[in-house]
Amino acid sequence: MHPLAERLVRGDTRALARALTILENDLEGKRGLLKSLYPYAGRAHVVGFTGAPGAGKSTLVDRVIGHLRERGLTVGVLAVDPSSPFSGGALLGDRVRMLRHSGDSGVYIRSMGSRGSLGGLAKSTGEMLYALEAYGCDVVLLETVGVGQAELDVMSVADTVVLVLTPGAGDQVQTAKAGIMEIADVFVVNKSDLPGADLIVREIWMMLRDRRQFREDWRPPVVKASAARGEGLADIWDAVTAHRDHLLRNGHWEARRRRRHERETLRLLEAAVCAQLARRAERDPAWRAVLSDHRGLDPYQAAERLLAGLPRLDDVTPE
Numbered sequence: 029m030h031p032l033a034e035r036l037v038r039g040d041t042r043a044l045a046r047a048l049t050i051l052e053n054d055l056e057g058k059r060g061l062l063k064s065l066y067p068y069a070g071r072a073h074v075v076g077f078t079g080a081p082g083a084g085k086s087t088l089v090d091r092v093i094g095h096l097r098e099r100g101l102t103v104g105v106l107a108v109d110p111s112s113p114f115s116g117g118a119l120l121g122d123r124v125r126m127l128r129h130s131g132d133s134g135v136y137i138r139s140m141g142s143r144g145s146l147g148g149l150a151k152s153t154g155e156m157l158y159a160l161e162a163y164g165c166d167v168v169l170l171e172t173v174g175v176g177q178a179e180l181d182v183m184s185v186a187d188t189v190v191l192v193l194t195p196g197a198g199d200q201v202q203t204a205k206a207g208i209m210e211i212a213d214v215f216v217v218n219k220s221d222l223p224g225a226d227l228i229v230r231e232i233w234m235m236l237r238d239r240r241q242f243r244e245d246w247r248p249p250v251v252k253a254s255a256a257r258g259e260g261l262a263d264i265w266d267a268v269t270a271h272r273d274h275l276l277r278n279g280h281w282e283a284r285r286r287r288r289h290e291r292e293t294l295r296l297l298e299a300a301v302c303a304q305l306a307r308r309a310e311r312d313p314a315w316r317a318v319l320s321d322h323r324g325l326d327p328y329q330a331a332e333r334l335l336a337g338l339p340r341l342d343d344v345t346p347e
């Protein structure tokens with residue numbers, strides 16, 4: 029077993045911090061570390077909080093931490109900010125806010141920025157989850173800023189996705205990016221201390237009413253809350269645990285985890301194949317000739333020619 033992993037599973041916080049840095053930045057030893065962590069992972073309930081900037085996700089997460097700690101649950105938090113090139117900026121405020129939990133050994137909070145490609149974000153998030161799970165977190169809360177494709181990808185590692193909306197911001201339900209409404213397992217209308225909360229609750233209901241089919245036979249509940257006032261937290265958590273219980277009862281939990289495993293494996297496979305292609309393109313003179321023939325071949329022809337010399341990968345006889 030990797031020495032760092034050994035310390036981590038015993039609850040050593042400094043080992044966890046080091047492991048997360050290795051995983052986030054693809055540092056040396058990552059592979060061995062993951063191998064040791066994997067058998068200990070898969071135990072936490074991973075709950076994603078997503079929604080537009082300023083919806084109150086961090087304030088909610090902070091309140092939920094308090095709620096969970098009162099129930100004796102240990103909590104890990106990953107705050108992911110795809111728009112920030114490094115973990116700073118917008119998340120600094122979050123750090124300060126969540127500092128009130130910093131003396132609590134049952135809470136571990138980590139912020140991460142995109143550090144390069146957006147596509148890699150979901151990958152490092154998933155890998156960092158393994159570390160938090162192996163550390164023994166009962167619940168891991170994932171916060172992402174914004175509602176773009178990168179956030180959708182990050183949310184794909186969550187067991188339960190909470191979409192945070194707010195009153196008074198126009199037709200959020202109608203104009204919400206396709207995709208984000210579909211992945212919500214729980215809708216939270218935060219800032220319900222402000223006017224217009226009931227209106228948006230109704231809009232969500234109407235949207236749900238028109239939905240013909242529910243993914244995993246789960247009809248997402250709509251919860252009103254005010255993170256600022258600490259209202260609605262028990263309702264949020266009840267909805268989140270009801271969702272988990274539903275998944276567990278109906279085999280969807282395993283199915284989700286299986287899909288996640290499949291996605292992650294395919295992602296690695298894809299990266300490995302791409303890396304091999306890139307090396308070949310650099311070193312093989314015949315390939316170089318095709319690649320550099322920009323006057324003679326259009327890119328389709330060039331790709332087809334190179335592909336013709338490769339073994340087909342989708343040539344499988346079904347059993």
Ligand SMILES: Nc1nc2c(ncn2[C@@H]2O[C@H](COP(=O)(O)OP(=O)(O)OP(=O)(O)O)[C@@H](O)[C@H]2O)c(=O)[nH]1
Nearest residue numbers: 080081082083084085086087173218219254255256
């Ligand atoms: N009135 C009211 N304000 C709130 C509530 N929850 C959060 N806020 C305020 O909304 C602002 C944004 O809150 P954050 O928790 O930082 O929102 P966020 O969604 O994490 O923001 P980003 O991480 O930047 O996307 C802050 O000024 C909060 O004090 C609420 O329930 N009611």
Ligand SMILES: [Mg+2]
Nearest residue numbers: 085086122173
């Ligand atoms: Mg935030």
